[in-house]
Amino acid sequence: MSEVPGDDRLIAGRYRLLGPLGQGGMGVVWRARDEVLGREVAVKEVRAPSGLASSDVQRLYARLEREAWAAARVSHRNVVTVYDVATEDSRPWIVMELIRGLALSEVLDAEGPMAPQRAARIGAELLAALRSAHASGVLHRDVKPGNVLLANDGRVVLTDFGIAMVEGTSALTMTGELIGSPEFLAPERALGRTPGPESDLWSLGVLLYAATEGNSPFRQNTPLNTLRAVVDEELPPPRRAGPLGPVVEGLLRKDPADRLSAEQAEHELRIIAAGGSPRAAGAGTPDPYAPTTTADTLTPRAPLPVPPPPTPELSTTAEVTPAGPPRRAVTLLAVGVAVLLLAVGGIIWTLADRGDDGDTGGATGSDPGATSSAPHTTPAAQEAPASAGAQGGSSTGDGDTAGKAVGGGSSHSSTSKPPPQTVTVYLTSVRGSYEGGCPPPHASAPAVEATVTVGRTPATVEYRWVLKDGTSSDPGWQSLSFGSGDGRAKQVSHTELTYQQDTTYHGTITLEVRSPVAVTSNGVEFSVTCRTETPSSGASHPAED
Structure with missing residues (x-):
């Protein structure tokens, strides 16, 4: 049954066109329903420009078929999935995954x-x-x-x-065609x-x-x-x-x-x-991942600054060559001494500072190993994890990341703020329509399922189901909790019981999120047709248009 009353165009006896999604110079992409599998799909129709030669029309259709073949060879979540290539009116129609966005x-x-x-x-x-x-x-x-x-x-x-x-x-394009x-x-x-x-x-x-x-x-x-x-x-x-x-x-x-x-x-x-700033290779700079072919490319692009070693008096005379180790060995020795001094200083500083940080704020639920590595900071820097916890419910994940960053020698990581929380919601139809006596039974009424994805856990998402006219569908605002050990995506279901007696009610349901960020999902259409039951001895009359 079509979701759009009166639209009975069926492609290849299977795909019912519901409405256009987009249109360009080469054709139209339709939202359609696969009547066999009961799911919504996208169907791409090509309309050859008027006046095009027959051979060019056939070449255009061959290119369209190649699109389906080429895309079907690529199996990846970031590539649109091709389900089928149907033929209608001597033209190919590509049936694809419906991407809402x-x-x-x-x-x-x-x-x-x-x-x-x-x-x-x-x-x-x-x-x-x-x-x-x-x-x-x-x-x-x-x-x-x-x-x-x-x-x-x-x-x-x-x-x-x-x-x-x-x-x-073989190429399917004419010579010189852009x-x-x-x-x-x-x-x-x-x-x-x-x-x-x-x-x-x-x-x-x-x-x-x-x-x-x-x-x-x-x-x-x-x-x-x-x-x-x-x-x-x-x-x-x-x-x-x-x-x-x-x-x-x-x-x-x-x-x-x-x-x-x-x-x-x-x-x-x-x-x-992720919020970092890599030293990517710019124009004219060798690619650090590319194999090196010359001695010049073996030199590190960003060597550590090393204080110059003491200059002996004999070095002022150009003709005198020191008999000791080569200059490169002396430089490496100086680097090693500098790193050793920094490491010893860091250990002494950490031991001296640990006495002031006996209480690491265990109420946040952070990993003790991560929080103990964070240095003592200014009050402003200490408040950053707390604000992150207010957004997501806890500062566990960010505290662990910050601890690793500090341990790795990044002096600015202890004061950096975590990325803002994100929430995405996608609705799919479970049952799109109902026809019969009203109120509709819960097991037969229209139903939808929402996939809620958060940027990080833990988090608490406050949501409600909203109809097309903006009214909230019972029971109003609800909460969905993501624990620190949970995945970032969860599903919630909803059965819509709205109806109008002795008529067909057409509506759209969406999921509205108000916390931790405000976002509204895509809308899913549904319909409820209420039929008045008649006695077995009576006669019913068809509804007039």
Whole structure:
């Protein structure tokens, strides 16, 4: 039964179209219901432009089928899942996983440039998707904000493999045809050279630049001028990217062989996403993960500052060569002495300070081993873990992290604040409709299930179920607790008993969170049709339209 009364369009006898999700120059993506499995899906329909030659239409449809094949080869949580390729009206229709959320392009248009930490998290997830695709022999060739979905459940999903290239297949494009968006095109592709995985990395670099700066670096007034800028112009220095800047510059090197590797870039992005500031390789700087080929690259990029050793009197004469050990050995000896003195000083300081910290605040539930390693700080610094505990219910996890950071020699970690708590909610339909006598039985009434995910534990989430008109569905505000040992995701279920006698009630249910942060889930539609029971000897009349 369709969720939209009167809409009976069925594709391949199985997929009922419920409504359009998006539309572009190449076609429409529909929200649909798989009548066999009883789940919602996304169905992509291609509409060939009018006036296109028959051969070009067939080539367009072949590309669409290749999209399904290419995407189906990639099995990864950050890549949209393809379920089926159906045929209707002599055209292929791709049946995919329904992702509820917004495109990255829509988020950037609505909110403006992103903070580097958020952009880094998105970039790391996209890199994981690209690495999986590349390992399967698939190049995406059109990585851009419009092809990235930020799902309500927290996932970052790469979509639209319609112009992907698969190793071992023949090209389905005409000679000279431009494939991809010019401003995200890698220089080697703009020059007509054979692309590789590095071309997708370039496009990701442009995406990260645009996400933090608010504009892509090489966009010009015409596609031709944009391609010229991609090939010839220097990268405008990023000004808002912060710690993300060196990674962006490393991905946007003109020569594919000089770009950051996918492994190194993902490593750096995950550090930035966690609040760190890695020393990523910038433009013109050797990739620390790349194999070294010259003696110059063996020199550490950031050696420890070492006080110069005492200079003997004979060193003032250039002709005199000391007979002792080489200068490098003397330097290493000085480094060792300095490290030893620092270690001894740290032990003495810790023992002297332990007497003032006999009570480590065990009420917070922190790991004793972690809290004992934290040095005595100013009152302002001591209040930071307490504020984190107020957000999440306890400071256990952050205290342990801070203790490890202090033990590792990071002098500023004891005063750093933990990242803010996050909550994401995603609703799915368990039963979408009911028809019969009212009130509907609890076991047959419409029902939904919500997946609630928090950024860290412990945490307590206060939520309620809300109808389309804004009224709260019984029993009002509820609490969902995440213990320190629990996972970050839990499910809660709800059965909706709202109805209107002798008619059909159409509604939408959402889950609203007010603490620790305010967020509202996607809406799930439902319907309740109340039928008046008639005696067995009587006659019923069909309802009039």
